[in-house]
Amino acid sequence: xxxxxxxxxxxxxxxxxxxxxxxxxxxxxxxxxxxxxxxxxxxxxxxxxxxxxxxxxxxxxxxxxxxxxxxxxxxxxxxxxxxxxxxxxxxxxxxxxxxxxxxxxxxxxxxxxxxxxxxxxxxxxxxxxxxxxxxxxxxxxxxxxxxxxxxxxxxxxxxxxxxxxxxxxxxxxxxxxxxxxxxxxxxxxxxxxxxxxxxxxxxxxxxxxxxxxxxxxxxxxxxxxxxxxxxxxxxxxxxxxxxxxxxxxxxxxxxx
Amino acid sequence: xxxxxxxxxxxxxxxxxxxxxxxxxxxxxxxxxxxxxxxxxxxxxxxxxxxxxxxxxxxxxxxxxxxxxxxxxxxxxxxxxxxxxxxxxxxxxxxxxxxxxxxxxxxxxxxxxxxxxxxxxxxxxxxxxxxxxxxxxxxxxxxxxxxxxxxxxxxxxxxxxxxxxxxxxxxxxxxxxxxxxxxxxxxxxxxxxxxxxxxxxxxxxxxxxxxxxxxxxxxxxxxxxxxxxxxxxxxxxxxxxxxxxxxxxxxxxxxxxxxxxxxxxxxxxxxxxxxxxxxxxxxxxxxxxxxxxxxxxxxxxxxxxxxxxxxxxxxxxxxxxxxxxxxxxxxxxxxxxxxxxxxxxxxxxxxxxxxxxxxxxxxxxxxxxxxxxxxxxx
Numbered sequence: 001x002x003x004x005x006x007x008x009x010x011x012x013x014x015x016x017x018x019x020x021x022x023x024x025x026x027x028x029x030x031x032x033x034x035x036x037x038x039x040x041x042x043x044x045x046x047x048x049x050x051x052x053x054x055x056x057x058x059x060x061x062x063x064x065x066x067x068x069x070x071x072x073x074x075x076x077x078x079x080x081x082x083x084x085x086x087x088x089x090x091x092x093x094x095x096x097x098x099x100x101x102x103x104x105x106x107x108x109x110x111x112x113x114x115x116x117x118x119x120x121x122x123x124x125x126x127x128x129x130x131x132x133x134x135x136x137x138x139x140x141x142x143x144x145x146x147x148x149x150x151x152x153x154x155x156x157x158x159x160x161x162x163x164x165x166x167x168x169x170x171x172x173x174x175x176x177x178x179x180x181x182x183x184x185x186x187x188x189x190x191x192x193x194x195x196x197x198x199x200x201x202x203x204x205x206x207x208x209x210x211x212x213x214x215x216x217x218x219x220x221x222x223x224x225x226x227x228x229x230x231x232x233x234x235x236x237x238x239x240x241x242x243x244x245x246x247x248x249x250x251x252x253x254x255x256x
Numbered sequence: 257x258x259x260x261x262x263x264x265x266x267x268x269x270x271x272x273x274x275x276x277x278x279x280x281x282x283x284x285x286x287x288x289x290x291x292x293x294x295x296x297x298x299x300x301x302x303x304x305x306x307x308x309x310x311x312x313x314x315x316x317x318x319x320x321x322x323x324x325x326x327x328x329x330x331x332x333x334x335x336x337x338x339x340x341x342x343x344x345x346x347x348x349x350x351x352x353x354x355x356x357x358x359x360x361x362x363x364x365x366x367x368x369x370x371x372x373x374x375x376x377x378x379x380x381x382x383x384x385x386x387x388x389x390x391x392x393x394x395x396x397x398x399x400x401x402x403x404x405x406x407x408x409x410x411x412x413x414x415x416x417x418x419x420x421x422x423x424x425x426x427x428x429x430x431x432x433x434x435x436x437x438x439x440x441x442x443x444x445x446x447x448x449x450x451x452x453x454x455x456x457x458x459x460x461x462x463x464x465x466x467x468x469x470x471x472x473x474x475x476x477x478x479x480x481x482x483x484x485x486x487x488x489x490x491x492x493x494x495x496x497x498x499x500x501x502x503x504x505x506x507x508x509x510x511x512x513x514x515x516x517x518x519x520x521x522x523x524x525x526x527x528x529x530x531x532x533x534x535x536x537x538x539x540x541x542x543x544x545x546x547x548x549x550x551x552x553x554x555x556x557x558x559x560x561x562x563x564x565x566x567x568x569x570x571x572x573x574x575x576x577x578x579x580x581x582x583x584x585x586x587x588x589x590x591x592x593x594x595x596x597x598x599x600x601x602x603x604x605x606x607x608x609x610x611x612x613x614x615x616x617x618x619x620x621x622x623x624x625x626x627x628x629x630x631x632x633x634x
Contacts, residue, residue, distance in 0.1 A: 019325020021618045043626045047378070047408065071626060073473075073506060081627055100506045103553040156323065209321055 002036075002200050004177055005125045005146040009036040009064065012194065013224040014179065016040070016204030017054050020213065027057040029207055033217035039066040039095050039202065042081045042088070049088035066127065068095035073108075075115035082119055094119060095149070096128040104154045109136050113143065120144035129155075129181050132163035137170045137178075148174060149181035149202065152193065156205045158185025161192055171197045187216075187223035194227025195235060259499040260462040266495070268441055268488050271298065275487045278302035287311055292550045297494045300546035301487050309542055316545035316574040319552045328619045329555075329577035330611075331379035331411065332372055335586045336360050336399065338598065340385030342452030344438075346483065346516055348598045349385040351451060358586050359384075359391055362402045369406050371589035375581060375607050378408040378624050381434070383584075383598075386415035386454055393421055397428060404429035408624040411474070415453065416463035422470035429629035434476030435463040436512065439484035440492035448483055464496065468504025475500055475507050476557070481543075482516030482534040490543055497547075497554050510555040510577070511547055515540065517561055517599045537566050541573065548574035560601040567603050568613045580610035 002009045015035040020026035030038055038058055045067075046052040058065055067085035072078035075098065082094040096119065098112050099105040107130050119126045125146040130136055132150040140148050150170055153159035160183060161167065171178050177199035184190050185206045193201050203220050210216035278299040286296035287308065299305060300312060337359035340349040348355070360368065372380060382399070384391045396414070404410060411432035412425070422433065439445050442457050449455045467475045477496050479489035490513070497509045515534055535543065540562075547556055558567060558575045560582045571578065583589055584598040603610070614621050 019321075019327065020620065021326035022615065022620050044622065044624060046624060047628065077627075084627055102506060102508045103501060158322075205322070205325070208325055 002177070004037075004127075007064075010034070011036045011221070011224070012200040012228055013190070013221055014039065014066070014200055014202040015207060015217070016202065017058070018044070018204055019208035023053045023057050025213055026054065026208070027061065029213040029217040030058070030061060030063065031217075032214045032221070033203075033207065034221045036063055037066050037093075038063045039068045039204075041070040042067050042085050043071040045088055055089070064093065065089055065091055066093050066095050067091055068097050068129075069115075070097045070099075072098050072115075073100040073111075074098065075111045075118065078111070078115040079118050079122075082122075082124055086124075092123060092125050094124045094126055096126055099155075105156070106154065107131055107151070109133065112136075113139055116140055116145050117143040127179065132166040132170065134166060134169040134173055138173060141174060141176050145176060147177040147179050147199070149179045151182035152180045152189070153183025153185075155182035157183050158206055159183050160185055160189040161196075164196070167193070167196060167198065187219045190220055191223040191227035191230075194224055195230045197231050200224075257462045257465045258503050259465050259468070259496065260458070262499050263440065263461060263492060263496060266440075266492065268492075271491050272485055272488050274298055275302045275491065278304045280304055280307075283308050286549075287315065294491065294495050294498075294550075297546055297550040298487075298491050300549060301490055301543055305542060305546075306538075309538065309545070312542065312545035312549060313573050316548035317572055319548055320572070320574050320576065323552055324576050326619050327622045328571060328575070328614045329379065329622045329625060330377065330607075330614075331381055331409070331577060331579055332375070332377040333381045333383050333413075333559075333579055333582050333584065334365075334368055334372060335383045335584055335588065335598065336365065336395075337384040337387065337391045338586055339387035339390055340452075341387045341389075342385075342454040343450045344454060345448050345450065346480065359395070360586050362398060364587060364590070365399055365403060366406075367590040368587065369403050373406060375589075376611075376623055377607075378406075379411070380407045380409070381411040381413055381432075381579070383412075384414045386452065388415060388453065393417070393424070396425060400425060400428040400430060404629050408628065409626045410629075411476070413476070416460050417466070419466040419470050422467055422472055426470060426472060430472065431626065432474035432476060432508075432510070433463075433467050433472050434478075434510070434512070435460060435467070436476070436478040436480060436514070437461060437493075437496075438480045440479060440489050440496075441484040444484040464500055465503075468500060468507050472507060474510055474555070475504070476510040476512060478512035478514060480514055480516055481540075484533075486533065486535045486539070486543075490546075494547060494550050497551055501551075501553065508555060509551075509553075510557055511551075512557045512559065513540065513543055513547070514559060514561055517602075537563075540566070541570055544570060544574045560603040561599070562602055564603040564605055564610075564613070567610075568617065571614065572617045572619060578610070578614075581605065581607040 014037045017040040069078040069081035127147045129149045137148040153162040179200045180193045181202045275298045282299035283305045286299040338349045413434040555576045557577045
């Protein structure tokens with residue numbers, strides 16, 4: 001069970017709706033992923049949101065919608081997108097994404113912190129996508145975010161957990177849930193993130209652009225579950241060297 | 257004007273020699289590289305790369321799907337006016353052409369928008385000839401204010417404007433501006449543009465810097481293939497895109513590759529065809545794939561100038577946005593006539609047919625990709 005802002009969810013895998021070849025595939029993949037939380041870009045939602053086919057499909061699945069502010073370049077645009085999301089979907093959940101950089105779509109830490117603070121004050125439950133910067137994550141926690149969503153690698157890159165040492169610090173320090181948001185390309189990487197102790201992962205590109213998105217969604221679902229199980233079971237510590245089964249200091253036992 | 261200056265530094269005859277001297281080794285090197293240089297791009301558009309078209313298509317397909325997903329943006333051009341104070345030997349709107357001239361009034365523009373919305377479109381490209389006194393800032397401001405709440409993404413293809421004018425239009429909800437250089441060769445440019453403000457090569461070349469500095473969300477560039485050496489012009493376009501991304505990192509870059517088409521009163525198209533200067537469809541596909549491989553982040557746009565068969569086949573291999581069911585005459589959507597086209601389109605299928613073709617390629621049409629505009633952001 002994942003707990004976000006006092007609400008519990010049955011799955012630790014969050015998915016997205018972008019990049020699928022059609023709504024039917026998206027719906028089947030989301031279903032197969034067993035995700036309880038699904039993000040969708042407000043910029044793609046039709047002006048008459050009741051008519052939006054993606055929205056209709058997600059509502060039929062009964063998942064919690066996590067609208068995102070993708071496309072926003074400034075805090076002001078992101079706040080506007082969040083307000084539109086509230087009007088269109090009635091959701092106080094908002095995945096905050098601000099990426100003025102048009103090539104790597106990297107999040108702007110300054111605008112993100114600013115927007116997070118504004119949105120929390122307006123009553124939103126804010127989940128900010130951010131760099132794997134432990135200090136920034138603490139600052140986002142301080143302004144009242146419901147979770148932090150640091151990236152594992154550039155979004156859509158499928159490069160895995162390139163930021164692992166920083167994610168470990170973030171997990172150690174955070175008092176709010178940590179969700180790895182971007183870069184996860186393989187189920188094994190999702191599992192590795194879960195083993196590391198993050199509360200959840202969000203996967204979109206790796207599922208949507210797989211040859212068989214539905215099968216890939218299932219693969220991610222079991223990887224996330226296994227990774228969490230391993231974390232909860234308490235992984236044995238890893239060591240660079242072998243541990244001798246005949247310790248060198250055993251002689252002390254016989255001298256006393 | 258950092259980008260324009262860098263472009264002006266290029267020696268076009270050197271580029272031409274370089275492109276034509278590329279060999280199979282250069283092409284294979286380019287195809288193996290993950291961070292391509294302009295030399296690699298030139299190898300990919302060179303005659304030496306012709307046998308590698310299938311490899312290029314595979315790579316371009318994978319890169320596009322990875323970055324943009326299985327989607328295709330749909331937009332439609334809206335011609336506001338065919339008034340023009342330029343003489344351009346390849347264009348149907350050219351000043352000396354005896355065609356009926358018209359500029360849509362606000363109510364007429366609103367009827368066009370209603371017709372466009374009824375077709376499903378909300379991403380709109382406003383197009384005009386270049387007539388600064390009659391179709392200038394006052395007209396643009398009035399028109400944008402009237403229609404912005406009825407479109408989700410507003411693009412413009414009009415005469416190059418001043419930086420403060422772009423800034424002003426941005427406050428009225430302007431998202432993207434396309435300024436095609438037509439040809440990057442000043443000598444050719446002078447031959448085709450014989451009267452009017454458009455003769456000013458540099459003013460046009462510097463437009464993308466003004467757009468970047470004005471913070472416009474998307475900058476569209478391109479050359480009209482067939483005016484000059486299409487390979488050289490394409491190399492310059494590719495470089496132009498990369499420079500824009502480096503200098504104006506908050507703006508997206510969109511590249512188009514229009515081929516010269518015939519139009520009323522135009523002889524240039526026919527001449528280019530006869531002189532073998534026009535890329536054929538195989539060349540064009542090679543070019544699209546080369547742009548994608550060179551610049552995985554650029555948006556690539558394919559218009560209805562091309563045939564339906566070519567568009568259907570090429571669309572998954574790099575293209576990210578397409579127009580459909582376009583009218584190239586002012587008033588064409590609400591009151592179609594045959595008299596005023598800027599050029600003849602080729603893919604004249606109704607929008608439903610284009611949508612079916614997109615879906616048949618395993619792609620999802622995207623009609624909206626931005627939020628409604630709010631005048632005063634707080």
